Amino acid sequence: MVRVDGRTLRCDDVLAVARTEGPSRIEVEAGALAAAGRAWELAEELSTRRVVYGRTTGVGANKDDTVTGEHSTDHGLRLLRSHAGGSGELMPDGQVRAMMLIRLNQLLAGRSGIGPSLIEALANALRAGALPVVHRLGAIGTGDLAPLAETGLALAGERPWRRGGVAPVAVQAGDALAFMSSNAATLAEATLAALELDTLTKASHAVTALTYVALDGNPEAYATPVHEARPHAGQVACAADIRRLLGMEGTPAPGRRIQDPFGLRAFPQVQGPALDALHHLREVLAIEVNAGTENPMICVPEGDAYHHAHFHTAYVSSALDQARATVHQVAELSAARLGDLVEPDFTGLRPFLADGPAGSSGVMILEYVAHDALTELRQAALPVTLGSAIVSRGLEDHASFSTQAARATTAACRSYRQLLACELVAAVRALRMRRADLVDIPVRAAFEQAGAVLDPSTQDRPLTEDIARAATILDTLASI
Template sequence: MSTLTTAPDTAPARWGPAPLVLDGTSLDTRTVGDVARAAGPPDLVIDDAARRRVGLASALAADLSTRRVVYGRTTGVGANRVEPADDLTGHGLRLLRSHAGGTGNRLDTAHVRATMLVRLNQLLTGHSGVSPVVADALAEALRAGALPVVHRLGAIGTGDLAPLAQIALALAGEGAWEGPAPRPVPVDGGDALAFLSSNAATLADAAIAANRLDVILAASHVVAALSYLALQGSPEAYAEPVHRARPHPGQVRCAERMRDLLGMRDTPAKGRRIQDPFGLRAFPQVNGPAMDALDYLHRVLDIEMNAGSENPLISVEHGDAYHHAHFHTAYVATALDQTRAGVHQVAELSAARLGDLVEPDQSGLRAFLADGPTGSSGVMILEYVSHDALAALRQAALPATLGTAVVSRGLEDHASFSTQAARATSDVADAYTRVLACELVAAVRAMRMRGDDPSHLPLAPAFRRADAVLDRRTDDRPLADDLTAAAALIVDPCWSQV
């Protein structure tokens, strides 16, 4: 089998026009998101030093297995750790076959590609002991766009055993592929657990969700700023002296972003009210924790994707193997739970601003922004849609870390459920998009009815795009198409980059 192209020992490049250089130390969540979203497979290059690490660790692990007991190599796994693996030749394949029990829906292309990328980068840290041939095969499959068939269910935050077993079996020629299958490679007794011992599928899912929330939270500033204009908000709540007095990082950034969008560099005119409702007034204080939580999630994922997490950990430096618990992802689970909780708080403010937009005392316009005969409903239905989505978001925001599990005959007596936390974070991103879409439709409609012209403000390009895609008719009519168009803007990274 051909080996992967290597590059000199240079600083790795970010994903873009140049090849993506993997070295086991510098992959980040945003690069994973870029690769997952790309129309085609990545142009991968492996750093030479990383390749050497893989080979040295593999040789050391093989040598150690001839001299001492090494979990998963000379023994069974889980509660079978005390059982010797007598038939070392077939031990690896038996382990993969027994653990490839994933079920449920198939993972989509983005998630499978991201999982393969994360797992490959982790292998390049040189702590797994996996054969360089297996690492090369994974890299070649990625570059060729060959995707194993992987199912959703089969992990609880203590190693993505089922999905990774399906990938490894496909590499060995026994699993299914989406499209043409690459040439199979041998998987020996030491490769199986070395490949499985990772949470790469969960990390990939979490990275994709984190990237989505980056875009959606950025859009939330634009939507809130449009509501501010429609409601003639008070600028004092975003003033720099206010936030300098209690300088939480996310809060300060949020207030600064609102000032930027609304052109508040000079002392702006006062609003209609001495104090706005919380939806406007407390936006930095509520959005800030969500931003900080998302930043922390990125930091946790960046560490995990460049970590030697395999058990046992093969240390070439110390010439030994160490048995440990890096497979446990409490950091990932708690960071995901915190992020979802923060987003839920911000989504509640969006629903509150929508309530202000349809209230004449706040907007100065007709109830429900109606513009027809007496009794017209206008955008009344948007509140119902928003709170439906908010209820779904609230359910998805419940902490996954409140659960645990005892498996493998009691030996593995705790689980983080980071896998479920990552899935729930994707659900939160979906629901928050729908909540914001309701607010955006109402805010643009209110600005049109007021005759507001934001062309002199930095957020003018965002308003123009929304104005162009949202139906201008104000008679009572179905709003489903408007919500679809609004949601498309919210998830478009270009829309909020004004």
């Protein structure tokens, strides 16, 4: 059961609902719904005595157009209809569910002034497992106008449901902008991608530890005194986890080389920034999914409305850009370690971990797959925050592009998963060929779990299925 109260929604709650096919088990806090109702009453009263953007006016460059008389009756529906112009592919089901949950939670923060009936309809849609038809394209990081307008029209009964449905609810004049004024769709994708990157970075510790054993790494690079000398939080945590996985207690035996290649030796220094960036990203998202971002903000304690720019998500786009950039650096080390695993000087085995007649290629193709994935990751890591846009007749003259940053982060997850899978296939193969004894250390569990799904044959054969299975097992390795 996920409790929705406008204050305490967690990223893990978003993931749980996203993964739940069918009805979602959510509990709306009665006090939060009552507070949202008071904000709605205040917004209605304010609209009778002062200008309130989007309620008594048009939106965007139409901010000075006053809506009065008979035109105010259907003002909300006209806004939703005009903004429901999403295009491109349909948004994935999990992201739609996550978007609906985040938007519901934000509305329960009690600052939108939206009618309680629309909030309850959104909650009922989640409980029923109903999914609106929502397209991916239509936002630039200044409010997910198109996706949320499509959702609002589905709740109003004017657009079809992709799955299930709920009874139509009336949309009042002030409901439309209040419902659309959020980046819930972007936050949904960003949250799901951030949690996947978090999982992959944890799994990379186990994969790196397996490669370390296969290459007889030098333990000095992970020693506690080394990292106490420059104690960045992520770096210290990474080195400590590698020591744990490898059972490094006291003074471990020296490795084969006085200094390893950077793929092993510099792993904590490169992984550390990624861990810190992901921690910061999750902190940003934790604030955003519980934030009252609607413009204008209806403030019950002050009895007034405030016009502002909370729709701008520079925090989100900047944090996503930083996370992708740091993960790309770590991914480069994975590709480098894969290169070490196919080198006889490092493993004492045949080139490319071949095991057959002369000229056998072994896992040679893994490097090509890995660098293909790394190139895609490099493109996904390019910062979106260097761009901008001027829209709505020049009034809206900047954009965060957090939407595009979230999409790029989803793409980065796919590429990084494939890259780590290639390293894992090679590391397990090298350990099998060396008949390595991992004794009783934690990383042995990673070897056994990966070995249970990877084909033990070392003859030349297609490795497609091995890569796919390794990619799947990474989620399990993250918890070792």
